Amino acid sequence: MDCRKIITSSIAAGDAVIPELEAQQICRAYDIACPATVLAPGKAECIAAATSMGFPVVIKIFSRQIVHKSDVGGVVTGIATADELGRAYDRMLANIAKSAPGAEIGGVIVQKQMPKGVEVVVGGLRNDQFGPVVMFGMGGIYVEVFKDVSFRLAPLDKDEALRQVRETKVYKLLQGVRGDKPCDIDALCEVMVNTGKLLAEYPEIAELDFNPVFCYPDGCTVVDARLVLKSS
Amino acid sequence: MAEPFTAPIDNFFNPRGVAVVGASATPGSPNNQIVQFAKQMSLNGKVFPVNPRSDEIVGLKCYPDLMSIPEPVDLVVIAVGAQHSLGVARQIARRRGEKGDAGAVAVVTAGFKEMATAEGEQLQSELIATIKASGARIIGPNCQGVADTYNGVNTTFSVPPNTPKGGVSVISQSAAFATSFLRWARDQKLVGVNKFVSLGNMADLDFRDLLAYMSDDEKTKVIAMYMEGIVDARGLIDISAKVTKRKPIVVIKGGKTSLGTNVAQSHTASIAGNNDIYDGAFRQAGVIRAQSVAEFYHTARVFDKMPLPKGNRIAILTVVGGPSTICVDELVSTGEVSLAHFSDELKKEAAKYLVASANIGSPDGYIDMTASVNPKMHTDVLRLLMNDDGIDGIIFMTTPPGFIKDDELAAAIAEGYNSVPDEKKKPLLSVMLAGNAVARCRTLLEEQGLPTFEFPDDAARVMVNMVRYSAYRRRNACQ
Numbered sequence: 001m002d003c004r005k006i007i008t009s010s011i012a013a014g015d016a017v018i019p020e021l022e023a024q025q026i027c028r029a030y031d032i033a034c035p036a037t038v039l040a041p042g043k044a045e046c047i048a049a050a051t052s053m054g055f056p057v058v059i060k061i062f063s064r065q066i067v068h069k070s071d072v073g074g075v076v077t078g079i080a081t082a083d084e085l086g087r088a089y090d091r092m093l094a095n096i097a098k099s100a101p102g103a104e105i106g107g108v109i110v111q112k113q114m115p116k117g118v119e120v121v122v123g124g125l126r127n128d129q130f131g132p133v134v135m136f137g138m139g140g141i142y143v144e145v146f147k148d149v150s151f152r153l154a155p156l157d158k159d160e161a162l163r164q165v166r167e168t169k170v171y172k173l174l175q176g177v178r179g180d181k182p183c184d185i186d187a188l189c190e191v192m193v194n195t196g197k198l199l200a201e202y203p204e205i206a207e208l209d210f211n212p213v214f215c216y217p218d219g220c221t222v223v224d225a226r227l228v229l230k231s232s
Numbered sequence: 233m234a235e236p237f238t239a240p241i242d243n244f245f246n247p248r249g250v251a252v253v254g255a256s257a258t259p260g261s262p263n264n265q266i267v268q269f270a271k272q273m274s275l276n277g278k279v280f281p282v283n284p285r286s287d288e289i290v291g292l293k294c295y296p297d298l299m300s301i302p303e304p305v306d307l308v309v310i311a312v313g314a315q316h317s318l319g320v321a322r323q324i325a326r327r328r329g330e331k332g333d334a335g336a337v338a339v340v341t342a343g344f345k346e347m348a349t350a351e352g353e354q355l356q357s358e359l360i361a362t363i364k365a366s367g368a369r370i371i372g373p374n375c376q377g378v379a380d381t382y383n384g385v386n387t388t389f390s391v392p393p394n395t396p397k398g399g400v401s402v403i404s405q406s407a408a409f410a411t412s413f414l415r416w417a418r419d420q421k422l423v424g425v426n427k428f429v430s431l432g433n434m435a436d437l438d439f440r441d442l443l444a445y446m447s448d449d450e451k452t453k454v455i456a457m458y459m460e461g462i463v464d465a466r467g468l469i470d471i472s473a474k475v476t477k478r479k480p481i482v483v484i485k486g487g488k489t490s491l492g493t494n495v496a497q498s499h500t501a502s503i504a505g506n507n508d509i510y511d512g513a514f515r516q517a518g519v520i521r522a523q524s525v526a527e528f529y530h531t532a533r534v535f536d537k538m539p540l541p542k543g544n545r546i547a548i549l550t551v552v553g554g555p556s557t558i559c560v561d562e563l564v565s566t567g568e569v570s571l572a573h574f575s576d577e578l579k580k581e582a583a584k585y586l587v588a589s590a591n592i593g594s595p596d597g598y599i600d601m602t603a604s605v606n607p608k609m610h611t612d613v614l615r616l617l618m619n620d621d622g623i624d625g626i627i628f629m630t631t632p633p634g635f636i637k638d639d640e641l642a643a644a645i646a647e648g649y650n651s652v653p654d655e656k657k658k659p660l661l662s663v664m665l666a667g668n669a670v671a672r673c674r675t676l677l678e679e680q681g682l683p684t685f686e687f688p689d690d691a692a693r694v695m696v697n698m699v700r701y702s703a704y705r706r707r708n709a710c711q
Binding site: 133159160 | 508
């Protein structure tokens with residue numbers, strides 16, 4: 001499925017936010033790395049998928065009716081073995097049957113649990129006066145508090161993305177502090193450039209958050225991709 | 233009917249004649265002052281007051297209406313009350329039809345869209361539509377129009393006719409802000425102005441048009457803008473990015489409100505105020521955004537007076553310790569500027585000229601001559617720093633000692649600066665920390681094109697801005 005089709009069908013379904021699996025497909029089409037993710041219909045497929053991508057993994061319930069997965073016991077993290085996964089799977093489905101009895105279950109998402117890296121946010125929005133804009137900054141849940149962010153108009157090139165990164169304090173963390181290895185800032189800048197491209201090419205996307213993006217000495221991964229569609 | 237010929241913006245700055253509709257014979261009124269200033273600045277004397285109730289205003293023949301002016305009129309100033317402006321607009325259209333001139337219109341009159349009433353908005357749109365249909369261009373309404381020191385044009389009542397000429401062109405959404413800049417700078421000859429535009433309501437021409445015009449204007453070396461906001465911010469940034477490849481743009485922007493109305497579903501949209509996006513977009517486009525009024529004033533004028541630094545290695549030459557610390561702190565705070573590295577030869581040479589207690593090179597890039605100085609030491613050390621290719625710019629700080637005469641000190645600094653040929657010149661910013669006590673010394677330096685400052689942190693910020701712009705120019709030169 002290509003990006004155009006995903007967006008069109010998401011709009012047709014009345015989504016405000018593109019569902020996770022599809023959002024990841026769009027990211028991959030723009031060379032924006034996401035953790036390995038598989039939708040498994042049953043327990044056996046779940047264990048097979050986890051074994052092939054490697055532990056630890058996260059599992060999440062997949063259902064259109066369940067928006068806040070963790071509120072109904074629909075997310076389990078830090079699963080280290082196949083046995084653990086089997087038990088977690090059974091417990092999750094039992095929980096859901098109780099807390100969301102009417103929900104139509106489409107399966108379980110198995111996702112590779114990424115090791116922690118330097119947490120940054122790459123965001124995007126479409127502004128009335130400026131058009132598509134790319135944001136970069138320190139990631140995590142306190143983005144709004146620290147506001148360690150900088151902006152550029154999209155599209156932008158890699159050198160410009162690097163200057164944007166340098167304007168923030170988290171740049172120091174990316175360079176490596178207290179003996180940490182420096183992060184792959186080049187890969188991060190590529191994600192920013194591709195984010196700008198995505199925004200410029202799809203006016204249907206009103207806002208986006210890649211938060212957090214984990215940065216490592218070799219590459220970076222968008223752990224959570226949230227693509228918000230324009231309300232018509 | 234054929235499409236009307238759209239008049240060039242040059243009509244505002246290079247008019248064959250200027251008509252002031254609504255000119256007043258009453259001295260001390262704004263509409264009298266406009267005619268006086270226009271007459272005083274005019275090189276060809278072609279200023280035509282229009283007022284059916286007067287025969288003569290400030291010694292100029294007065295005409296009953298626009299049509300009766302027998303000579304070419306390229307620039308029309310509308311200064312009548314808002315309710316009469318539409319009648320003038322119709323005359324402009326007629327004049328364009330019959331005589332083909334009247335291509336530039338400055339609507340000084342207020343009482344339009346800025347009133348935020350339905351009548352005001354309606355009146356403005358009718359006025360603009362009538363004039364634009366004739367192919368004429370409009371600045372305003374609710375503005376002071378334009379001034380041009382080289383071409384002798386002035387439609388304002390507050391830009392003094394004796395404003396010194398120079399390379400700074402000002403585009404401002406507030407006339408008061410811009411004229412206060414000129415007045416602040418006048419006594420000590422801090423700034424030389426080329427063109428001045430007060431945009432007002434921007435019903436037709438806005439920043440984008442004037443930027444494009446000034447980009448091609450040879451006498452404009454620097455563009456200084458005071459702005460509050462513009463609807464097509466993307467368009468402004470696109471044009472700015474083209475202009476900054478040729479000449480610097482310095483901006484100060486008021487209005488720091490955030491998006492407010494945006495119903496955000498993402499962190500990004502909830503955090504992104506327009507002000508922050510302006511910050512990033514200006515940097516992307518190589519526009520220097522000043523954070524304070526002093527920084528704005530000084531950056532604009534220094535870009536005109538000094539060459540760009542070739543790199544980011546700055547030397548500090550001082551006779552005062554404390555202020556230099558403030559200066560260095562500010563200078564290196566953004567990480568874009570560093571202190572220069574002094575070679576052993578330079579240090580040895582400097583020591584020959586200075587007293588034994590002078591601090592040469594601690595920290596590296598820093599010389600404190602101490603208070604035991606004479607004019608010659610200034611010349612000798614400045615010559616040394618000017619000649620060293622490892623130094624890209626110099627900040628000099630002093631509380632001029634009472635035992636050195638103003639003119640001797642100024643001459644010594646100028647001699648040191650001018651000891652190298654033009655192609656080796658680098659920016660020298662002189663901080664004179666004694667306010668009006670050294671006004672004469674400052675003026676003497678400014679007259680020779682050497683910028684002076686009252687405070688060390690202002691000088692540091694200007695140097696950072698120059699380094700930043702110079703880096704932008706270098707990376708865009710090789711593309």
